[in-house]
Amino acid sequence: xxxxxxxxxxxxxxxxxxxxLPDYALEVAIQALILALFATAFxxxxxxxxxxxxxHAAFFGAGAYTTALLLQRAGWPxxxxxxxxxxxxxxxxxxxxxxxxxxxxxxFTMLTLAFAQLVWAVVHxxxxxxxxxxxITGLHPGALWGDARALYYLALVLFALGxxxxxxxxxxxxxxxxxxxRDNQARAEAVGLSPFGYLLAAFxxxxxxxxxxxxLQVAWQRSAFPDFLYWTKSAEAIIAAILGGAEAIFGPxxxxxxxxxxxxxxxxxxxHWPLVLGLxxLALVLFxxxxxxxxxxxxxxx
Amino acid sequence: xxxxFVILQFLTGLAYASSLFLLAVGLSLIFGALGIVNFxxxxxxxxxxxxxxxxLRGNPEGLWWGLVVxxxxxxxxxxxxxxxxxxxxxxxxEHYQILLTYALLLxxxxxxxxxxxxAYKSLGPPAxxxxxxxxxxxxxxxxxxxxxxxxxxVAGGLWFFLQRxxxxxxxxxATQDREMLEALGVNVPRLLTVVFALGIALATLGGxxxxxxxxxxxxxxxxxxxxxxIVVVVGGLGSVWGALLGAFLIxxxxxxxxxxxxxxxxxxxxxLMVVVLLVRPWGLLGRPPAxxx
Numbered sequence: 001x002x003x004x005x006x007x008x009x010x011x012x013x014x015x016x017x018x019x020x021l022p023d024y025a026l027e028v029a030i031q032a033l034i035l036a037l038f039a040t041a042f043x044x045x046x047x048x049x050x051x052x053x054x055x056h057a058a059f060f061g062a063g064a065y066t067t068a069l070l071l072q073r074a075g076w077p078x079x080x081x082x083x084x085x086x087x088x089x090x091x092x093x094x095x096x097x098x099x100x101x102x103x104x105x106x107x108f109t110m111l112t113l114a115f116a117q118l119v120w121a122v123v124h125x126x127x128x129x130x131x132x133x134x135x136i137t138g139l140h141p142g143a144l145w146g147d148a149r150a151l152y153y154l155a156l157v158l159f160a161l162g163x164x165x166x167x168x169x170x171x172x173x174x175x176x177x178x179x180x181x182r183d184n185q186a187r188a189e190a191v192g193l194s195p196f197g198y199l200l201a202a203f204x205x206x207x208x209x210x211x212x213x214x215x216l217q218v219a220w221q222r223s224a225f226p227d228f229l230y231w232t233k234s235a236e237a238i239i240a241a242i243l244g245g246a247e248a249i250f251g252p253x254x255x256x257x258x259x260x261x262x263x264x265x266x267x268x269x270x271x272h273w274p275l276v277l278g279l280x281x282l283a284l285v286l287f288x289x290x291x292x293x294x295x296x297x298x299x300x301x302x
Numbered sequence: 303x304x305x306x307f308v309i310l311q312f313l314t315g316l317a318y319a320s321s322l323f324l325l326a327v328g329l330s331l332i333f334g335a336l337g338i339v340n341f342x343x344x345x346x347x348x349x350x351x352x353x354x355x356x357x358l359r360g361n362p363e364g365l366w367w368g369l370v371v372x373x374x375x376x377x378x379x380x381x382x383x384x385x386x387x388x389x390x391x392x393x394x395x396e397h398y399q400i401l402l403t404y405a406l407l408l409x410x411x412x413x414x415x416x417x418x419x420x421a422y423k424s425l426g427p428p429a430x431x432x433x434x435x436x437x438x439x440x441x442x443x444x445x446x447x448x449x450x451x452x453x454x455x456v457a458g459g460l461w462f463f464l465q466r467x468x469x470x471x472x473x474x475x476a477t478q479d480r481e482m483l484e485a486l487g488v489n490v491p492r493l494l495t496v497v498f499a500l501g502i503a504l505a506t507l508g509g510x511x512x513x514x515x516x517x518x519x520x521x522x523x524x525x526x527x528x529x530x531x532i533v534v535v536v537g538g539l540g541s542v543w544g545a546l547l548g549a550f551l552i553x554x555x556x557x558x559x560x561x562x563x564x565x566x567x568x569x570x571x572x573x574l575m576v577v578v579l580l581v582r583p584w585g586l587l588g589r590p591p592a593x594x595x
Contacts, residue, residue: 046397052396052397052400099576099580103579103583105396106339106396106539107579107583109339109396109400110531110535110575110579111576111579111580111583113528113531114532114535114572114575114576114579115576117528117572117575118569118572118573118575118576121566121568121569121572122566122569125565125566125568125569126565127565231524231528232524235404238397238400238401238404239401239404242397242398242401246397272412272415272416273412274408274409274411274412275408275409275412275413275416277405277408278405278406278407278408278409278412279405279409280405281401281402281404281405281408282387282402282405282406282409284401285391285398285401285402285405286387286390286391286402289394289398
C-alpha cells in the first residue's frame, strides 16, 4: 500500500509539473523523460540478461531518423511516425541482436558497439539520404507538438507505457526465463529454455522501445543528427541506468532525471559539465555501488 | 593506378598505422593483464599531445627529449590512476570498470579544456625533419618515417620486455592466470600497476608523436579510443602482435579505402571489426578463451 501511495504521489507531481515550470525548465523536463525512456529501454536488456549493450544509440537514432525522414520526405503526421519508428528500430535490433546475443560478455559489448558505429558511419556520410553530418533540420512536427506542454504529456505517456511494459515483462514468465538464463545459462538450457530466442526477443523489444525515445527526440529538437547514433549516446543510457541503479525498475528513470537536471543546473553556471559529471561518476563507482536507488533500498532494509 | 602513388599511399597508411599501434597496444596489454576495457585510453593519447605541447612550450626543436618526458609523465599518471582509482574496482562487475574509465574520459577531456583551453594546438616537426623526402619522384613528409621507426622500435622493445625479461614473463603469466601467479608469491598488484602505467605511457607517447603532423583538440579522444578498440578487437584483445597487425590493417584500409569509396572508408573499418567479432571473436592473433571449469 505504501508503494502505491508513493507511486500516486510521483504520478500526480509529474502530471502537474508542466503548469508549474517556466519554459526552459519544461524543456529540460522533456529531455529528462526522453532519456528516461531510452535508459529504461537499455536496462531491459542490461538488468534482465546481464548483457551490456554499447549499441543502443543505433536504435535511438533509427527511430529518430525514421520519424525525421517521414516528416521531411513524406509529410506524415508526427504521431503516425511513432509505429514506424518503433518498427524500424525493432527490426534493426532484430538484425544486430541476431548476430550479437550469441556472444558473451565483453564480446557482446564490443560487437554491439561495432554494429552501432557501422550504422553511424553510414548515416554520417550518406548525404543524399540522411543529410550526412548536417543531419535533418527545420522539421515541423505539427502545431500541437510544437507546444512544450503537449510534448511533455506525450513523452510522459510514452515513458509510462514503456516503464509499465518493462515492469510487466519483469514479472512475466518471460522475465523469469531471462533471469534464469542470466544467472546460469547451462541450467536454463537443461530445463528446456532456448537462450538464443529469449535473448533475441528481449534485445528486439529493448531496441524498439529505444526507437520510441528517438521519435520523441525529433519533436523536441526538430532535427535529427548523426550524433544520435554515436557511441557516446549509448554511454548516456548506460550512465543513467547505473547512476540510478540498474537493479531497480525505476532506477534508470531516476538516473536520467538526476543526469539531465544536474546537467542543466551545472551548465547554467559553468561550461565544465563533463568534468563535474566525470567526478560524480567516479564518486558513484567508488562509494555508491548500488546507484542512487541503493540509498533508499539500504535504508529500507535496515 | 600509378605505382609510385600506390607506394606513397601505402607509406601514408603505414604512418597512420604507427600511431594506431602506439595507441592500441597499451589498451591491449591492459585488457590482457587487468581484464579492464579502458574507455579513457584515447583520452591519455590526447593528453600526451597536450603534454608535449606544454613541455616544449610550442617550440618543436626539443622534440626528442620532449617525447621522453611525456612518456615518463604518462607512466607516472598511469601508475597513480591505477593505484587510486582502478585497484578498488578489480573485483567488481565489468560495467563498474567501464563506467569508471568512462568517467576518467570525461574528466581528462574537460580537464584538458580547463588547463589548455579548447583551441586547437599544433606544433610542426623540428627544422631537421621539416622537409619532404622524395619517394619515386613524389614528396613524402620526412617525419612520417620517424613515426614508423618509433612504432617499430616500441614493438621491438615490447617483444624484448615481454619475452626476455623476468617482469615481462610475469606480465604474460598474469594474462593467463592471475590467481596462480599470486599463489606463487608474485606481487600481482604491483605488476598490474606496472602494466597499466606502461600502457598509459605508450598511449601518451603515441599521442605526443602525432603532434608534429596533426592539430589536436580535446575532442580527438572519443575518436581515438574507438580506433583503438577496432585495432585490438581485430588483432586480438591482449595480444601485442595482434595490435601490430590490427593497426597495419586499419591504417592501410583507411589509406586505400579513401581512394575507392572516400565517403565510406571508415564504414569499411567498422565492417571489418564486425566480421572479425563474428568469425573469430578473440581476434586474428588472439587466443581463444580457455574453457572455464
